[in-house]
Amino acid sequence: MSxxxxxxNGISWNISLSGIFTTLVTFIVLVTSIxxxxxxxxxxxxxxxxxxxxxxxxxxxxxxxxxxxxxxDMRSVMDIIxxxxxxxxxxxxxxxxGLVKVRSDVVxxxxxxxxxxxxxxxxxxxxxxxxxxxxxxxIELTKNGDKFNITxxxxxxxxxxxxxWVVTLSQRLTDYDxxxxxxxxxxxxxxxxxxxxxxxxxxxxxxxxxxNKGNIIYHPQQQLIYSGLKEENTGNLQxxxxxxxxxxxxxxxxxxxxxxxVGVCYVDEMITAKVEKLGRLLLIILSLVLIxxxxxxxxxxxxxxxxxxxxxxxxGSFEGNAEHFHFKQVRGTSEINALSSSFGHMVIRxxxxxEKVRExxxxxxxxELKALQAQINPHFLYNTLDAIAWLCExxxxxxxxxxxxxxxxxxxxxxxxxxxxxxxxxxxQHAESYxxxxxxxxxxxxxxxxxxxxxxxxxxxxxxxxxxIIENAIYHGLNRMVDEGMxxxxxxxxxxxxxxxxxxxGVGMTREQCSEILYRESGDxxxxxxxNVNDRIKxxxxxxxxxxxxxxxxxxxxxxxxxxKVREGEYSEK
Amino acid sequence: MKNKKKxxxxxxxxxxxxxxxxxxGCGKDEFLNNKKDNTSSVKKYQVALxxxxxxxxxxxSVYSGANAASAEYNLNLIFEGPENEEDxxxxxxxxxxxxxxxxxxxxxxxxxYMANAEAINRAANKGVKIxxxxxxxxxxxxSCRIGTDNYEAGCTAGKAALExxxxxxxxxxxxxxxxxxxxxxxxxxxxxTVAKDERAEIVAxxxxxxxxxxxxxxxxxxxxxxxxxxxxxxxxxxxxxGVGYAIRELDMADxxxxxxxxxxxxxxxxxxxxxxxxxxxxxxxxxxxxxxxSAYQLLNGFSLDSEEVNTSTMLVTRENMYNEECQRAxxxxxxxx
Numbered sequence: 001m002s003x004x005x006x007x008x009n010g011i012s013w014n015i016s017l018s019g020i021f022t023t024l025v026t027f028i029v030l031v032t033s034i035x036x037x038x039x040x041x042x043x044x045x046x047x048x049x050x051x052x053x054x055x056x057x058x059x060x061x062x063x064x065x066x067x068x069x070x071x072x073d074m075r076s077v078m079d080i081i082x083x084x085x086x087x088x089x090x091x092x093x094x095x096x097x098g099l100v101k102v103r104s105d106v107v108x109x110x111x112x113x114x115x116x117x118x119x120x121x122x123x124x125x126x127x128x129x130x131x132x133x134x135x136x137x138x139i140e141l142t143k144n145g146d147k148f149n150i151t152x153x154x155x156x157x158x159x160x161x162x163x164x165w166v167v168t169l170s171q172r173l174t175d176y177d178x179x180x181x182x183x184x185x186x187x188x189x190x191x192x193x194x195x196x197x198x199x200x201x202x203x204x205x206x207x208x209x210x211x212n213k214g215n216i217i218y219h220p221q222q223q224l225i226y227s228g229l230k231e232e233n234t235g236n237l238q239x240x241x242x243x244x245x246x247x248x249x250x251x252x253x254x255x256x257x258x259x260x261x262v263g264v265c266y267v268d269e270m271i272t273a274k275v276e277k278l279g280r281l282l283l284i285i286l287s288l289v290l291i292x293x294x295x296x297x298x299x300x301x302x303x304x305x306x307x308x309x310x311x312x313x314x315x316g317s318f319e320g321n322a323e324h325f326h327f328k329q330v331r332g333t334s335e336i337n338a339l340s341s342s343f344g345h346m347v348i349r350x351x352x353x354x355e356k357v358r359e360x361x362x363x364x365x366x367x368e369l370k371a372l373q374a375q376i377n378p379h380f381l382y383n384t385l386d387a388i389a390w391l392c393e394x395x396x397x398x399x400x401x402x403x404x405x406x407x408x409x410x411x412x413x414x415x416x417x418x419x420x421x422x423x424x425x426x427x428x429q430h431a432e433s434y435x436x437x438x439x440x441x442x443x444x445x446x447x448x449x450x451x452x453x454x455x456x457x458x459x460x461x462x463x464x465x466x467x468x469i470i471e472n473a474i475y476h477g478l479n480r481m482v483d484e485g486m487x488x489x490x491x492x493x494x495x496x497x498x499x500x501x502x503x504x505x506g507v508g509m510t511r512e513q514c515s516e517i518l519y520r521e522s523g524d525x526x527x528x529x530x531x532n533v534n535d536r537i538k539x540x541x542x543x544x545x546x547x548x549x550x551x552x553x554x555x556x557x558x559x560x561x562x563x564x565k566v567r568e569g570e571y572s573e574k
Numbered sequence: 575m576k577n578k579k580k581x582x583x584x585x586x587x588x589x590x591x592x593x594x595x596x597x598x599g600c601g602k603d604e605f606l607n608n609k610k611d612n613t614s615s616v617k618k619y620q621v622a623l624x625x626x627x628x629x630x631x632x633x634x635s636v637y638s639g640a641n642a643a644s645a646e647y648n649l650n651l652i653f654e655g656p657e658n659e660e661d662x663x664x665x666x667x668x669x670x671x672x673x674x675x676x677x678x679x680x681x682x683x684x685x686x687y688m689a690n691a692e693a694i695n696r697a698a699n700k701g702v703k704i705x706x707x708x709x710x711x712x713x714x715x716x717s718c719r720i721g722t723d724n725y726e727a728g729c730t731a732g733k734a735a736l737e738x739x740x741x742x743x744x745x746x747x748x749x750x751x752x753x754x755x756x757x758x759x760x761x762x763x764x765x766x767t768v769a770k771d772e773r774a775e776i777v778a779x780x781x782x783x784x785x786x787x788x789x790x791x792x793x794x795x796x797x798x799x800x801x802x803x804x805x806x807x808x809x810x811x812x813x814x815x816g817v818g819y820a821i822r823e824l825d826m827a828d829x830x831x832x833x834x835x836x837x838x839x840x841x842x843x844x845x846x847x848x849x850x851x852x853x854x855x856x857x858x859x860x861x862x863x864x865x866x867x868s869a870y871q872l873l874n875g876f877s878l879d880s881e882e883v884n885t886s887t888m889l890v891t892r893e894n895m896y897n898e899e900c901q902r903a904x905x906x907x908x909x910x911x
Binding site for chain 1: 638639642839840842843846857859860863864886892895896898901902903905906907908
């Protein structure tokens, strides 16, 4: 669920735990529910199909029974007529007229002679036409054929302004005086129609009646078919139940006449529609599952993954910046809480240890530096003492005295009762003593000037700050010169700071040499190195103070020292 | 530990969810059926069928076709029309009334090609679907037109007239309302057809109100003024009856050929007796049925197969009137009558 990282050796997938969880749950539920649904749909479909076939079969058998009853009824009516007609009673007319009146579905009863001429016609008060174009109710029955016949539907064409659709039942029989006559009865559909209309098979299934030649006797949508809006497949229907292009046909033939009943129901409609609904249900379930698994993933992430990630991030940032790291507790599951609080403790312990180490380091350095300061460069001492001895030998007692005084002051200030910070006034005396001694030693090869802002004298500075720089200027700057050297020392205020400058007009240094001096440990010969001075200022006052060297070859070097204004008692030594 | 329990609980619920749904699926047969019944009763579209009149056999047949379709497609059908076939004002009122009664579609047959246009446009602009059957209206907002190809029907009538064997054909035309689009188109088809035969000559042409009585009187006047007329042609159900009665009254059944439109029990009787010699029979049941079917399709957002549907016509004469096909065309199948 989360992004992927490409690494040099192959691809590794960086997926979160909650992502895996969500995907797995979704996948498993998806697969199982789809599988279950498919199996279910299969079984359901088969059952539905079987149900549809048996249902259709049952319905058609019922229709068949009803229609057989109906046709039997018609036959019995025919029998009654037959009995009455052959009797030639005076009340024959009366009886048949009564029959037509009572049976609302009988439109007319007619008799014909051998040649097919209409001899009698009884109807329910309808007026027969004087002449008619065609009598559709008369059918010539073959003598040796079936005695009982039912026609396909036709329009009753004998009455004025009355054209109902009827079927005609015809029967040959013998008259009272031995003549062959034919009796026909025109029947309307109303009874059959109302019954057949109400027969439903499945949701949109229906049934209709055809004769054995495939003519439709009655169809619930007869007028639609007559208007050419609908077609019904009536040919080639074998007896029984069969499925043809997703339609279940059930065909039964009546036992007592040539009518057949066809039941039609749609497999697709009954089954596919329901399967579709099932599919929709499946979709709903799946989306619910998806939502649920996302919710679980979210909860999981909230309780576990996210805190774990937060913890990892915290560890990462601690790694990057251990000193100023502030740990906030991460909340989550109990495991996460335990991890988080242990990590919190660990952070605090590590930070304490680091602090301790740093303090110890500073103390160590300071001790080291103090030890260094306490040291007297033996070469310098020997050379100076040699020079004094040489002055005494030459009888230059005043000079010798001055040298001894200078040396004594130099050492006194160097030691300064072990204080690191001394007043600038003392530092200036220290530098001056050193310059005097060196000037003697170098037989006035250089001159010097000291320019001090009187207000600065009261402030404190690190002891032995100027001396190593002057020493460097003499040994490396002026010593190799042919002309007379010049050292200028200045101490001035610069806002809240004090600037010490030591300038010489010596050979100068390259940029590389300048930086080398600031970072090289001094050798034995040269006492306290410039690096030492710089380090001490930075240790005592911070990294924004210290030395800066600018130099130009054959022109000279200028060393600037920046220090804060510090008065007695303001800086407590650690 | 509490959180962990929560997760397990949620996991169990998730695992059980599909199972419960599946179980409920077993009883879904009833459940889905109930649901279906509910939804079907919720949305039932209302369709107004507004025709030129309501009492002729033609419009009754249109209604019975519409009724069959409304039952099949579960639509509410309201059937109305003016008293006489010239009353476009009442039709316009009916259109407005149907719209304000909340009809979703109107299946319409225009009395007047021009005068009904405004009301139809008004209805269509309110979102009501308009389907025209039988007689057109001058509106571009009609979604679908269903009816007889009137020009072709006129041609059929023309051909039937030319079947007459006499050497000279003096033709009298009895047409109905001049503003009705279908009558004019039929007449044009007829005139174009007979014009191709040099025997034929149209000696008189009248327009009468669409009523049996008036048509009869006007026809008798026309026949009196032009005794040479041996062919009378007329273009709708009412005028057909009028012409038939006129011929009956003048006892001219044997000397005059009458080509008429549409069928009812009376005109079929006339056909049988020879007072009318040919009937051009339309398919009003199909018009009504297809009109409602189109309304259903439009309202449910299905696309129509075609914006113009021509229903069939058939020429029925004395010779073929009891053929199976013609029986089906001229006699409505109605199980109740």
